[in-house]
Ligand code: MIC
């Protein structure tokens with residue numbers, strides 16, 4: 239008797255099954271996705287593996303994040319990515335077709351399949367009953383090469399949903415409630431499986447909002463059943479043939495369980511500067527707001543936008559509020575257009591931006607100085623919106639629209655006569671289907687003739703050297719808890735355009751969080767980073783591992799790591815170590831000289847003694863790593879490791 243997560247994992251297992259959560263397993267990946275600001279690193283890694291064509295069932299490359307083209311760099315990257323797609327048998331979703339997660343689950347997702355993407359919110363595919371996991375570019379390159387991908391078996395949490403949401407309360411409030419309960423690190427190495435009568439009341443797009451933001455809990459994935467609601471969605475997408483059911487077996491067991499009564503929820507808001515700073519809107523209502531952003535992959539569905547439009551209908555946005563909207567795909571935009579909704583939005587003074595990520599990750603629409611921005615997206619880390627001193631609040635589309643009208647944070651009932659109309663808005667029975675903005679792969683013969691076009695911004699992927707016998711380095715940075723990858727590698731239009739050029743983007747490592755880091759590394763040339771809990775939370779961007787490695791960071795010692803970032807460190811040969819006694823964190827200062835003698839042997843033993851030469855003391859750290867991960871680190875990262883294994887086999 240299996241739960242849904244166990245079913246999905248066992249049907250993709252390429253190793254012995256896990257005996258308990260956190261055991262290492264290997265899985266086969268059926269589908270991959272990449273997007274423009276993580277893809278270049280991933281395809282450079284794929285090229286280094288010398289494989290003529292992707293070996294997945296389906297791989298898609300999306301050009302969706304950075305469409306501002308502030309200079310030559312991003313268009314150069316896009317041309318490179320288009321030629322890579324042609325060369326290696328990859329679909330390419332062109333700029334303007336929509337945000338990766340929305341297009342992927344709408345046009346390609348299939349219940350029962352596995353999906354790995356170079357984006358933390360790849361978990362969105364769980365809405366369809368897929369095993370959908372976010373990863374770094376190197377892991378996705380491994381998946382595209384048809385090799386088994388390493389994964390820690392997640393503990394499976396049963397989320398029993400009861401009742402139904404009241405009008406004005408949204409799927410966003412379900413995931414915000416989970417963040418309130420469990421925190422941004424509460425989901426690490428967990429898969430949340432949604433069951434119960436309440437699940438049937440949620441559309442696939444509502445399920446997607448929840449599965450999308452499961453990433454904010456640090457979770458591995460979310461799984462929803464593939465039921466009649468799923469079949470209906472696939473039918474509306476003209477893909478009923480892709481439906482296969484997925485349910486938990488009766489009597490199956492779980493590692494943990496919890497319950498949410500949907501009918502008891504109320505509108506919620508995540509306050510600055512962390513997605514788990516959640517409160518009911520009523521506790522913060524009246525807050526004066528400068529900016530509202532509606533849309534993004536999290537809340538850019540047809541019904542999200544329609545609900546926002548229903549709140550705004552007949553009204554004009556408040557004179558002190560700038561209101562922008564990023565609808566998440568061309569398909570949704572087209573349907574909203576034919577249903578007259580776009581006209582309503584324009585009449586209300588909403589500014590429509592591109593069908594792209596944009597403002598969600600600070601690519602345009604930065605808030606004003608000390609600005610208050612209310613957003614339907616999924617992250618509100620400090621500086622995420624592009625303005626260092628702005629404050630971002632995360633809410634549902636209904637609350638965002640009400641706030642846009644009132645100029646202060648409020649709930650829809652405060653600006654509408656009758657919120658029950660929100661309960662009548664559903665996804666369409668049919669979506670307009672036009673995939674001409676997706677370029678299909680070429681035949682093998684045609685692909686062989688394609689030349690890769692590499693603009694000047696595309697610099698080689700730096701490869702680390704094998705682990706030295708002794709690490710003797712200073713503490714280059716002592717960081718606090720919950721350092722996000724946005725803190726390490728910011729992502730506005732300017733920085734996102736540097737993602738293919740490590741020497742350039744490395745100049746900005748930690749530039750908001752610790753502006754002294756790069757100047758210091760230029761003097762030290764080597765170092766260790768010390769961090770608190772949940773180090774590296776947030777996005778999957780590998781640059782947060784590669785740029786410190788580029789400057790000579792050999793190890794990161796923390797109280798705990800976020801899942802994807804830890805894997806990225808391993809893949810790039812940087813030791814992710816955890817304090818055996820967290821109190822040792824307080825006994826280290828920046829610039830202390832640390833020595834790890836016999837580093838490879840100590841790593842193999844999993845408990846390492848670190849000498850603090852400056853303090854004349856020592857402390858122990860743990861390497862919570864599998865045998866394969868240890869070998870990867872000894873080789874200097876995933877590419878040297880795969881190559882050494884291939885060499886052994888010859
Ligand atoms: C994000 O939402 O933070 C991003 C930008 O989509 C990232 C990917 C990236 O940093 O390139 C993510 O979620 O992984």
Ligand code: SF4
Pocket residue numbers: 303337339357359534535536594595596598599615616
């Ligand atoms: Fe794009 Fe924002 Fe979604 Fe990331 S979270 S994929 S930046 S819309």
